[in-house]
Amino acid sequence: MPTEKITSSVESIEIEAEKVLKEARIKAAKILRKGDEDARKILLAKVSLDEVRAECEQIINKARKEANKELKEAKRKAVGIKASTSKKGGGITKRIVGIITGQS
Numbered sequence: 001m002p003t004e005k006i007t008s009s010v011e012s013i014e015i016e017a018e019k020v021l022k023e024a025r026i027k028a029a030k031i032l033r034k035g036d037e038d039a040r041k042i043l044l045a046k047v048s049l050d051e052v053r054a055e056c057e058q059i060i061n062k063a064r065k066e067a068n069k070e071l072k073e074a075k076r077k078a079v080g081i082k083a084s085t086s087k088k089g090g091g092i093t094k095r096i097v098g099i100i101t102g103q104s
Contacts, residue, residue: 013085017078024074028067035063 039056097103 010085013081017081020077020081021074024070027070031063031066031070035059 038059042052042055042059045052
């Protein structure tokens with residue numbers, strides 16, 4: 001496998017990991033925005049302040065849990081991708097060294 005192809009493969013894996021994290025962050029931001037919008041709607045309604053506060057807290061907590069879940073999943077996927085890259089990189093490095101030293 002040529003060095004350029006190896007480098008390209010590793011770079012594409014890293015790009016995919018970054019994409020997964022970016023998508024998770026975007027989802028988390030959307031979830032939090034939705035929670036804020038729901039909280040604002042509740043505040044505008046004619047309801048007792050205690051009910052509104054309880055509902056706001058509930059929405060915010062739910063949004064944070066969902067956002068954290070998405071981020072954890074994205075980080076888990078990114079770690080897996082990076083681990084896979086490291087394993088492949090080590091084998092490729094040994095192969096290149098073998099070629100250079102004339103062992104392969």
